[in-house]
Amino acid sequence: MVSNIIKICKDELKLIFTDAGCLLVMVGAIFMYSIFYMMPFSNQATRDVPIGVIDNDRSAISREFIRDLDATEYVKIKNDFTDINEAKQEYYKNKIQAFIVIPKDFERDIKRGKPSFVSTYSDSAFMIIYKQVATAVATLATEFGAKIEVGTLMKKGVPKDKAIKLVMPFDFVQNPLYNPIGSYQNYIYPMVLIMLLQQTMIIGACMIGSTIREKLRGVRYREKDGSVKFYKLNSVTPYSNNPVEIVLGKAFAYSGLYYIYAMIYFLIFPSFVVYDMTYNIFPMVLILIPYLLSCAFFGQGLVYFCSKREVSFFILVSSSVPLIFLPGFVWPKEAIPAFLNFVSKFIPFEPAADGLIKINQMGASFSQVQKDFWILVGLCVIYFICACAAVKKMQSETTQNIEDM
Amino acid sequence: MNGFWETAKREISRIKSSRFMLVMIFVLPIFFSFIIWWTFSAGTVKDLPVAVLDLDNSDISRGITRAIDSTPSADIKYRVESYNQGYDLIKSGQAYAFIVFPQHFKKDLNRNNQPKIVFYYNNQTILIGGILSKDIQSAVITSMKAVDAQIRMKKGLPKDAVMQKVNLIRVDERVKSNPYMNYAYFLAFAAIAHIFQIFAVLFSVWTLGIEFKDGTTKEWLKTANDSIFNAVFGKLCVYLIIFTALILFTYFCYIVLYGSPFNGNIIFCILSTMLFILSYQLVGMMFVAITSNLRLSMSCGAFYTAMGLTFAGMTFPAMSMPAIGRFYSVLLPIRPYVNLIIDQAMKGFPIQYDLIYIYWITATGLLGLSTIGLLKKHACDEELWYQI
Incomplete structure (x- = not known):
């Protein structure tokens, strides 16, 4: 039993590195995608959104307000318009993302202690851009109001630090945890890496499996020397007819190879890509075992539905985007329908992303992600059975063909 | 053809x-x-679980907690006894944020010592962290202005004038395209x-x-x-x-x-x-x-x-x-x-x-x-x- 598994495992590894298609997916894509994905978010966050301003007051205070706004990291004032239509033209041309109107009598009202309204015309079709503008104006309005109040009190002879304490009776300190600068790279990239492991392994495993199915049915392939050869296999592998041995042998090959990739992703990459890692090694190496194994079984199980070599591409490339939203880091679990939350547990990526991001980015201990670990172990069992069923189906196709002949 | x-x-x-x-x-x-x-x-995020560590337990800290609880995105689900409990809730994903009121918060407020409210939130989830931080900040600032107004009223200023003074510049947001976010x-x-x-x-x-x-x-x-x-x-x-x-x-x-x-x-x-x-x-x-x-x-x-x-x-x-x-x-x-x-x-x-x-x-x-x-x-x- 064990020797058969080892033989199948070795054979499978040889196959990955000799089949150009598999090589591209299970080796090439692993590095190409992960390196390519470093690119779009490498600036980490959106800063200096271009906005316009219409200053109807043109006073010292309104100019100071605009200067302070420009000084924030969120927005950059690009144009100073005289009327709203002019600003709209620039907005349509996508030159500015929003504009702000400062009312006439801004200074006079403020000096009299009367509230004054600053209007922001923004658009929330692109949420991140909208949020930058809204945050900039709201924060500045509060700070600016406080600044003026402090100034008034100081004129009345109140010392500065006492004036500040009077205007702001208590302080509100915000402490963002785990991703303090709000980097988009830290947010998306670790998830992309975890997903790459699953998607490329499943495509690869499924591709190998369905190639064997093609060969069991009989197929023409062109050899490297240019000659065309007709393939007709009689068994899934020459070493064993036992589905358990076949599935285990292949799974050890895939997950062993991917274990190395995972180590490269999580231990070597963080040192040269800008993304945070806690190096919380013990829980990480533990949870990777059932994750990679369940992916390997899942990929072999999917062969059941894929009779052609290229078919797995369709399913896996298009499923990545829906899948990335489900672990609850992009969109909170509380807002995802309960049924979807439940079903998503059956896809290895979901519990694995939940566990691995808590471990790698948030420093969770094993006991805090135990639930994810056991879900993955459960998935291993389920998909192991599916993979065996797929092998049985392939074997039954072989015997059918023999009878046909 | x-x-x-x-x-x-x-x-x-x-x-x-x-x-x-x-x-x-x-x-x-x-x-x-x-x-x-x-x-x-669901379209928008509602009632995300938040923990609170209230070491003061005064009417003012409870009032601010209530104000936070009533924002659409936050729900004060846990009351913890220590910092570690708060961190653990965030790490295990049960809470997205936790808020700490220091000891003697009310006393310091009355003595004009500017006490600190500290707000920890999970920013690994940028979107959720951002929404919570924005909503909770505005709830806290509104409460702060109310506290400010109370203090000023005690000094004998009329209520209307006080409310105006603490809200000097207001923002009138005209959001196009997707006003419901x-x-x-x-x-x-x-x-x-x-x-x-x-x-x-x-x-x-x-x-x-x-x-x-x-x-x-x-x-x-x-x-x-x-x-x-x-x-x-x-x-x-x-x-x-x-x-x-x-x-x-x-x-x-x-x-x-x-x-x-x-x-x-x-x-x-x-x-x-x-x-x-x-x-x-x-x-x-x-x-x-x-x-x-x-x-x-x-x-x-x-x-x-x-x-x-x-x-x-x-x-x-x-x-x-x-x-x-x-x-x-x-x-x-x-x-x-x-x-x-x-x-x-x-x-x-x-x-x-x-x-x-x-x-x-x-x-x-x-x-x-x-x-x-x-x-x-x-x-x-x-x-x-x-x-x-």
Whole structure:
């Protein structure tokens, strides 16, 4: 039993590195995608959104307000318009993302202690851009109001630090945890890496499996020397007819190879890509075992539905985007329908992303992600059975063909 | 023209003969679009669990806690006894944030010692962290102003004057496009376009590349009266019609059934959607023309489309990408298309401002089309058959 598994495992590894298609997916894509994905978010966050301003007051205070706004990291004032239509033209041309109107009598009202309204015309079709503008104006309005109040009190002879304490009776300190600068790279990239492991392994495993199915049915392939050869296999592998041995042998090959990739992703990459890692090694190496194994079984199980070599591409490339939203880091679990939350547990990526991001980015201990670990172990069992069923189906196709002949 | 129709008929009978293909074409793109909608169907984030560590336990700290609890996004679900308990709740994902009121908070307030309220939140989830931090900050600042007003009133100032003074500059937000901040509206068009561009490219690659793999390119060209244009467009038009119809159907569901805004020109949107699909199909054709190998061009197509949503600049703005990222996104029709459809559907822009996107999408399509001669040359070469 064990020797058969080892033989199948070795054979499978040889196959990955000799089949150009598999090589591209299970080796090439692993590095190409992960390196390519470093690119779009490498600036980490959106800063200096271009906005316009219409200053109807043109006073010292309104100019100071605009200067302070420009000084924030969120927005950059690009144009100073005289009327709203002019600003709209620039907005349509996508030159500015929003504009702000400062009312006439801004200074006079403020000096009299009367509230004054600053209007922001923004658009929330692109949420991140909208949020930058809204945050900039709201924060500045509060700070600016406080600044003026402090100034008034100081004129009345109140010392500065006492004036500040009077205007702001208590302080509100915000402490963002785990991703303090709000980097988009830290947010998306670790998830992309975890997903790459699953998607490329499943495509690869499924591709190998369905190639064997093609060969069991009989197929023409062109050899490297240019000659065309007709393939007709009689068994899934020459070493064993036992589905358990076949599935285990292949799974050890895939997950062993991917274990190395995972180590490269999580231990070597963080040192040269800008993304945070806690190096919380013990829980990480533990949870990777059932994750990679369940992916390997899942990929072999999917062969059941894929009779052609290229078919797995369709399913896996298009499923990545829906899948990335489900672990609850992009969109909170509380807002995802309960049924979807439940079903998503059956896809290895979901519990694995939940566990691995808590471990790698948030420093969770094993006991805090135990639930994810056991879900993955459960998935291993389920998909192991599916993979065996797929092998049985392939074997039954072989015997059918023999009878046909 | 005869060859065109014959090729189209041949393609339709091929699709019809395989139940698997029917599912892939008609069910899968709609299914994934549906899953995305379903995930975000709540639209906005409500009642996220938050923990509070109240070491003061005075009427003021309890009042601020209540104010936080009543914001739409936060729900004070846990009251913890120590910092560690708070951290653990965040680490294990049970809470997204926790708030600490220091000891003697009220006493320090009355002595004018400016005590600190500390707010810890999980920023690994940028979106959730951002919403919570924004809402809780505004709740706390409002309470702060109320406390300020109380203190001033004690000093004998009239109430109205006090409230005015503490709210000197107010912001009047006029938000266009998506005033409800609905995430499903926000993501819908881009995510649907992403799903369909994958299918447009992969099916174009599949239907052209399979002729090489099965060694049927000569038979295929013969059906098309030996015209490569008939041969290619006869095949692609079938998928063009199907995918345009499906994507419009998906938009229709979003707009009519879910109430996503639409303020644009319908005819313009339909035509540009068709152009968008066609342009991607022609890029798919280019991969087959260059590699003349089904599997290799599938890999190219997968790589080309997999990051479409990222480079569309919807989730992370294209203007914040480094130059090389912006350059790559120029090669993907999804970026101009998403800009166009958002301008039309949500912002209601006049058409003339979006014509530039049409030229952009067309240019990519023409780039793909320019390789059609190469495809013909390869299709006549039997040496390229049966490659895997």
